[in-house]
Amino acid sequence: NAGVMQNPRHLVRRRGQEARLRCSPMKGHSHVYWYRQLPEEGLKFMVYLQKENIIDESGMPKERFSAEFPKEGPSILRIQQVVRGDSAAYFCASSPRWGGTTEAFFGQGTRLTVV
Amino acid sequence: AQTVTQSQPEMSVQEAETVTLSCTYDTSENNYYLFWYKQPPSRQMILVIRQEAYKQQNATENRFSVNFQKAAKSFSLKISDSQLGDTAMYFCAFMKPLGGGSQGNLIFGKGTKLSVKP
Numbered sequence: 001n002a003g004v005m006q007n008p009r010h011l012v013r014r015r016g017q018e019a020r021l022r023c024s025p026m027k028g029h030s031h032v033y034w035y036r037q038l039p040e041e042g043l044k045f046m047v048y049l050q051k052e053n054i055i056d057e058s059g060m061p062k063e064r065f066s067a068e069f070p071k072e073g074p075s076i077l078r079i080q081q082v083v084r085g086d087s088a089a090y091f092c093a094s095s096p097r098w099g100g101t102t103e104a105f106f107g108q109g110t111r112l113t114v115v
Numbered sequence: 116a117q118t119v120t121q122s123q124p125e126m127s128v129q130e131a132e133t134v135t136l137s138c139t140y141d142t143s144e145n146n147y148y149l150f151w152y153k154q155p156p157s158r159q160m161i162l163v164i165r166q167e168a169y170k171q172q173n174a175t176e177n178r179f180s181v182n183f184q185k186a187a188k189s190f191s192l193k194i195s196d197s198q199l200g201d202t203a204m205y206f207c208a209f210m211k212p213l214g215g216g217s218q219g220n221l222i223f224g225k226g227t228k229l230s231v232k233p
Contacts, residue, residue, distance in 0.1 A: 033220055042119075042206050042223030043160070056218040089158060095219065104221065106160035107153075 001028070004094050005074075006107035013114050019079040019086070025094030030077045033069060033104065034060075037077045037089040049075060082114045116144045119209050121224035128197045129232055136192045136207050137180075138207030144168075148210045149183070149190045150221065153225045155203040163205070166190065197231045 002082055005024040013019050025032050030051050035043040045059040050070035060067065064082075069075040089111045093104040119142045128134035140149070151163040166174045168185050173181050178198075182191045193199055207224040 027165060029150070031219075035221075035223075040225070041210075042225045043221070045220040048218045048220055056220065059220075060137075093160075093221075103162050103165070104219075109158050111158075 004105050005105035013082045021090030022074040024074040027093035029096050031095045033093045034077050035091045064085050074080040084114050087114045117222050119224040121227050123227045125228045127230040138190045140188050142210050150208040151192045153203045153207045177188045202231045
């Protein structure tokens with residue numbers, strides 16, 4: 001049973017380009033969380049999705065950022081017109097159900113560098 | 116809003132010794148969950164230990180144990196017999212239970228960088 005898979009591991013984008021980050025949850029998990037980790041900081045919640053639904057996007061910037069988790073395929077975090085401040089590590093976590101004592105399993109993250 | 120504070124940006128310990136990492140949090144909730152995550156240089160987030168607030172007994176996982184003081188809102192992590200492989204960033208995290216607007220997302224502290232020296 002593969003763990004949470006994120007790709008790419010490293011992504012370099014020029015200012016103004018688009019970044020697409022992918023997350024395949026563990027088999028059987030239908031709940032996905034995205035977090036952002038700025039340098040020297042802890043992880044900050046961005047968005048929570050279930051299949052085909054955005055449940056909570058309270059941590060996501062209002063502009064340029066979007067997320068989806070389609071019925072088939074991985075969850076995608078999309079950042080349009082990237083700026084230097086978007087440089088960070090982006091982590092995805094999946095869970096078979098939300099809350100409780102269920103462990104959230106994290107991927108290895110995507111390190112986005114905007115040049 | 117809940118907050119998690121880790122007051123020790125960096126710590127070091129000699130191999131085989133014991134070290135305690137501190138964490139305090141602020142919440143008005145009575146029931147919640149607390150976690151310690153380890154992030155080695157590989158960046159993988161690894162769950163070390165978790166504690167349910169309604170349980171008085173402190174959680175233990177092999178060499179890792181917590182000192183959970185609910186009234187003081189304190190949740191420290193003790194690592195016994197430290198090993199070189201324990202070198203990592205350690206994050207304390209808080210989660211509200213389901214319902215009342217909670218979606219199960221984690222609130223993290225800023226982390227403590229632990230170095231285990233040979």
